Amino acid sequence: MDIFLTSLAGQLQPMVLLTMVVSVVIGMIVGAIPGLTVSIAVALAVPVAIFLPTDYALVMLASLYAAGVYGGSVSAILLNAPGTPASAATAIDGHQMARQGLAKKALNIALLASAFGSMFSILLLVTFAPLLAKFALRFGPVEMAGLLLFTFTIVGTVSGSSMIKGLFSAALGILLATIGSDPMIGVPRFTFGNTSLLDGLTYIPLLVGLFAIAEVLKMAGEGFPRQSHDVELGSENKARNRLTGSDMKAISMPMVRGSIIGSFVGLMPGIGSTISAFLAYADIKRSAGSTSKVGSGDIRAVAACESSNNATGGATFIPTLALGIPGDAVTAIILGALVMLGVQPGPLLFVTNPGIVYTVYIVLFLSTVMMVIVGLVATRALVYVLRVPNLYLMPIVALTCAAGSFVVRNNVLDTFVMLGAGVMAFVFGRVGVPVAPLLISFIVTPPFEEAVRQSLAYSHGSFSIFVTNWFSLIAILLSAIVVVLVALAQRRRVIPA
Amino acid sequence: MESRIFAAVFAVASLIFLLVMVPDLKASFSANPMFQTAGLGPTAIPYFAGGAVLILSILMFFERKPEDARSPVPEESLEPSSDGVASLRNLAIFTAILTGFIILMPVLGFLVASALFLAAVFLAFCAPSPLIAVIIAVAAPLAIDLLLREVFLIPLPELGWF
Numbered sequence: 001m002d003i004f005l006t007s008l009a010g011q012l013q014p015m016v017l018l019t020m021v022v023s024v025v026i027g028m029i030v031g032a033i034p035g036l037t038v039s040i041a042v043a044l045a046v047p048v049a050i051f052l053p054t055d056y057a058l059v060m061l062a063s064l065y066a067a068g069v070y071g072g073s074v075s076a077i078l079l080n081a082p083g084t085p086a087s088a089a090t091a092i093d094g095h096q097m098a099r100q101g102l103a104k105k106a107l108n109i110a111l112l113a114s115a116f117g118s119m120f121s122i123l124l125l126v127t128f129a130p131l132l133a134k135f136a137l138r139f140g141p142v143e144m145a146g147l148l149l150f151t152f153t154i155v156g157t158v159s160g161s162s163m164i165k166g167l168f169s170a171a172l173g174i175l176l177a178t179i180g181s182d183p184m185i186g187v188p189r190f191t192f193g194n195t196s197l198l199d200g201l202t203y204i205p206l207l208v209g210l211f212a213i214a215e216v217l218k219m220a221g222e223g224f225p226r227q228s229h230d231v232e233l234g235s236e237n238k239a240r241n242r243l244t245g246s247d248m249k250a251i252s253m254p255m256v257r258g259s260i261i262g263s264f265v266g267l268m269p270g271i272g273s274t275i276s277a278f279l280a281y282a283d284i285k286r287s288a289g290s291t292s293k294v295g296s297g298d299i300r301a302v303a304a305c306e307s308s309n310n311a312t313g314g315a316t317f318i319p320t321l322a323l324g325i326p327g328d329a330v331t332a333i334i335l336g337a338l339v340m341l342g343v344q345p346g347p348l349l350f351v352t353n354p355g356i357v358y359t360v361y362i363v364l365f366l367s368t369v370m371m372v373i374v375g376l377v378a379t380r381a382l383v384y385v386l387r388v389p390n391l392y393l394m395p396i397v398a399l400t401c402a403a404g405s406f407v408v409r410n411n412v413l414d415t416f417v418m419l420g421a422g423v424m425a426f427v428f429g430r431v432g433v434p435v436a437p438l439l440i441s442f443i444v445t446p447p448f449e450e451a452v453r454q455s456l457a458y459s460h461g462s463f464s465i466f467v468t469n470w471f472s473l474i475a476i477l478l479s480a481i482v483v484v485l486v487a488l489a490q491r492r493r494v495i496p497a
Numbered sequence: 498m499e500s501r502i503f504a505a506v507f508a509v510a511s512l513i514f515l516l517v518m519v520p521d522l523k524a525s526f527s528a529n530p531m532f533q534t535a536g537l538g539p540t541a542i543p544y545f546a547g548g549a550v551l552i553l554s555i556l557m558f559f560e561r562k563p564e565d566a567r568s569p570v571p572e573e574s575l576e577p578s579s580d581g582v583a584s585l586r587n588l589a590i591f592t593a594i595l596t597g598f599i600i601l602m603p604v605l606g607f608l609v610a611s612a613l614f615l616a617a618v619f620l621a622f623c624a625p626s627p628l629i630a631v632i633i634a635v636a637a638p639l640a641i642d643l644l645l646r647e648v649f650l651i652p653l654p655e656l657g658w659f
Contacts, residue, residue, distance in 0.1 A: 162557075162560065164560050165557060167553055168549075168553035171550045172550055178542050182539035184539070185539065187539045189543065190522065217591065220587050220591035220592075220622075221584040221588040221591075222587070223587050389625070391619070395614065395615050395618040395619075396615070396637045396641075398614075399598065399614055402595070402599055403602075403607060407653060410652075412599065412602075419595065430499055431500045431503045452537065452542075
């Protein structure tokens with residue numbers, strides 16, 4: 001309790017609160033700008049965050065994440081151009097509402113549902129993360145190897161539309177993670193005699209390139225297109241846009257269902273909030289029946305999608321904190337930043353450094369409250385940000401990326417790593433290979449390699465240790481089942497019955 | 498077509514990785530008894546990852562698109578369209594300017610290199626308002642420099658860093 005109160009007092013310091021407000025505002029702005037996703041917002045903040053005390057860094061990164069997902073819904077509703085992929089499902093009904101003169105109502109429902117989804121998942125996080133961590137404390141290297149194998153499989157199979165491309169991305173992430181010193185005996189691998197590579201590919205340039213530079217290159221290829229602005233908030237009828245009791249009644253169950261779906265998806269590594277929002281959309285469409293307005297401006301659909309994608313955000317912290325396995329690309333970025341700050345997420349964190357765990361809980365809660373306040377006050381101002389032409393915005397993002405990559409070690413090699421990663425992710429985008437599996441695999445490969453090699457050293461080189469251990473055996477069997485099921489499902493899409 | 502070229506490039510790259518780079522790595526430490534371990538050595542995961550990339554590249558080369566993702570225009574027909582050429586040109590120009598910025602940043606310092614970078618991008622992509630372009634080219638590097646250097650105490654390269 002003392003540790004919790006200390007963490008709470010720490011988060012209520014004026015400078016921490018100011019960091020939170022600024023991060024929430026920036027998260028909303030970046031999330032709202034189509035092309036600048038929440039991943040980019042968090043990735044761009046990491047080079048700054050690693051120079052801050054751990055508390056401030058957590059406040060900055062978690063607040064950006066919490067607010068960025070909601071920010072995406074603003075442009076989804078007003079422009080039909082989702083600011084983040086997670087808001088794509090919201091755009092379907094949200095933009096229809098805006099076209100019917102109900103933009104303000106859609107935005108308020110999105111804000112309410114986002115807050116509900118976040119709070120729901122924070123409650124799950126507080127309840128289940130310690131239990132999961134307590135269970136995981138019994139894990140040895142064999143169990144960890146099995147769990148991480150399952151992570152690779154899930155991340156690779158369900159991250160994109162093609163299992164082959166998802167697994168390819170994951171395999172490439174494993175391969176890139178082998179650059180640098182071998183984790184067991186220190187042999188330099190693929191460093192070409194360059195001492196800068198002994199610590200491996202530097203994390204920040206890699207993630208900044210994968211997420212931000214790739215998007216800037218995409219926009220550059222399109223000649224930095226301008227966004228259209230077809231909805232004006234000022235001209236709307238205030239009475240029609242007021243949330244009524246019957247509206248609240250109508251959206252309450254969709255929000256609960258959306259939050260449950262989002263939280264469940266968040267628990268699975270690598271799936272992320274985009275898929276959870278579409279699952280919630282499919283659920284509300286099915287449950288509302290064929291005569292419903294879903295698809296043409298239904299408040300229940302907006303509520304379900306937004307509660308779901310925000311619930312995923314909080315729930316992804318459960319495997320991240322309890323197991324050290326990132327739930328999605330954004331928590332992968334945050335996990336990497338924590339490691340750079342000297343904090344190793346995983347079951348031991350709950351024993352050795354519970355203050356950090358409480359800080360995450362408190363920050364997520366406070367940033368959700370802050371998101372509601374800023375959202376209610378500043379949505380109208382956010383609309384003006386959407387009018388900044390991409391041509392002025394994207395080059396500034398690019399130079400921020402280059403500066404951020406350079407300052408990590410004052411090494412120009414890192415800026416080239418950033419550019420290389422950006423070009424690679426741009427090409428990935430062109431051919432439909434998802435980037436998230438690469439980043440998540442890159443992060444979990446070192447513990448995976450250590451776990452496998454420690455297990456084999458223990459068994460004198462015998463692989464039977466992985467099938468005689470029940471947990472590892474279940475993980476291997478589940479991995480195989482997931483691959484087979486996803487392959488069959490994708491085969492049915494290629495060859496329709 | 499793009500997917501197939503991509504898959505072929507990665508298949509060849511992973512073959513080189515598996516047949517040249519990993520054996521070279523193995524040769525570099527196998528003579529040293531200090532590096533002998535029970536179980537897997539430092540080349541096991543590279544072999545596993547390289548093998549997986551190779552197999553998945555081959556599968557990607559032959560992969561058929563799902564029904565619902567097929568475009569009405571067959572991908573293989575490809576004379577590059579004028580849009581495609583313009584897009585490639587834009588991309589090449591921007592990448593060249595960005596590369597120039599990365600090279601010049603340690604030499605000219607962040608402020609000068611950034612201003613030149615922004616000016617070059619605005620010029621190349623015909624910014625609608627020259628005045629706004631000039632203001633941004635000067636103000637944005639100053640703001641970033643000020644924020645990182647003064648608020649977060651993160652040093653950026655200055656003129657004559659090396």
